[in-house]
Amino acid sequence: xxxxxxxxxxxxxxxxxxxxxxxxxxxxxxxxxxxxxxxxxxxxxxxxxxxxxxxxxxxxxxxxxxxxxxxxxxxxxxxxxxxxxxxxxxxxxxxxxxxxxxxxxxxxxxxxxxxxxxxxxxxxxxxxxxxxxxxxxxxxxxxxxxxxxxxxxxxxxxxxxxxxxxxxxxxxxxxxxxxxxxxxxxxxxxxxxxxx
Ligand code: AMP
Numbered sequence: 001x002x003x004x005x006x007x008x009x010x011x012x013x014x015x016x017x018x019x020x021x022x023x024x025x026x027x028x029x030x031x032x033x034x035x036x037x038x039x040x041x042x043x044x045x046x047x048x049x050x051x052x053x054x055x056x057x058x059x060x061x062x063x064x065x066x067x068x069x070x071x072x073x074x075x076x077x078x079x080x081x082x083x084x085x086x087x088x089x090x091x092x093x094x095x096x097x098x099x100x101x102x103x104x105x106x107x108x109x110x111x112x113x114x115x116x117x118x119x120x121x122x123x124x125x126x127x128x129x130x131x132x133x134x135x136x137x138x139x140x141x142x143x144x145x146x147x148x149x150x151x152x153x154x155x156x157x158x159x160x161x162x163x164x165x166x167x168x169x170x171x172x173x174x175x176x177x178x179x180x181x182x183x184x185x186x187x188x189x190x191x192x193x194x195x196x
Contacts, residue, residue: 007113113176
């Protein structure tokens with residue numbers, strides 16, 4: 001089962017990804033996490049990506065696609081995988097289509113978490129508060145200013161994926177405004193139809 005989770009920053013992709021991983025036993029491939037690991041390890045990719053990420057912009061399509069292509073060749077991706085944060089541009093979506101075709105694999109579904117943008121800023125404030133309450137440091141790109149920038153980048157560069165995947169007949173829209181469990185239940189109903 002190969003699935004993409006799509007939605008603006010703060011839509012709850014990370015939370016729902018954790019649910020899908022636990023329930024379906026497929027790995028979560030978060031390009032944001034992979035890039036943050038590269039930044040922390042100061043790899044050449046990480047050094048290049050750091051300033052771009054801190055500013056809320058997108059890392060180059062080629063770099064991100066190369067990271068994903070390498071990762072999906074690992075054994076744990078054989079039964080399938082969940083893409084979280086990739087693709088983020090139509091070019092990346094085309095690159096993904098080409099890499100899956102080369103490997104004789106196919107995308108099963110793209111789940112769009114549809115949210116009311118006005119509520120996203122409130123969610124961000126809650127996320128920062130909860131992170132601080134745990135004694136953790138909030139993400140560098142989790143400031144209101146950078147968040148608004150990331151939202152703009154989503155609208156301009158990532159939202160065109162919605163018609164792209166609708167055209168492929170792969171798009172499934174889920175109401176992301178409900179309680180976490182209700183959103184998970186909607187996702188389950190979609191994934192159960194696909195099977196593994
Ligand atoms: P995320 O954790 O998915 O919100 O990603 C954090 C940041 O990593 C983004 O704001 C981008 O700078 C970068 N990033 C993550 N995934 C991608 C991608 N698919 N393409 C380009 N940049 C990405």
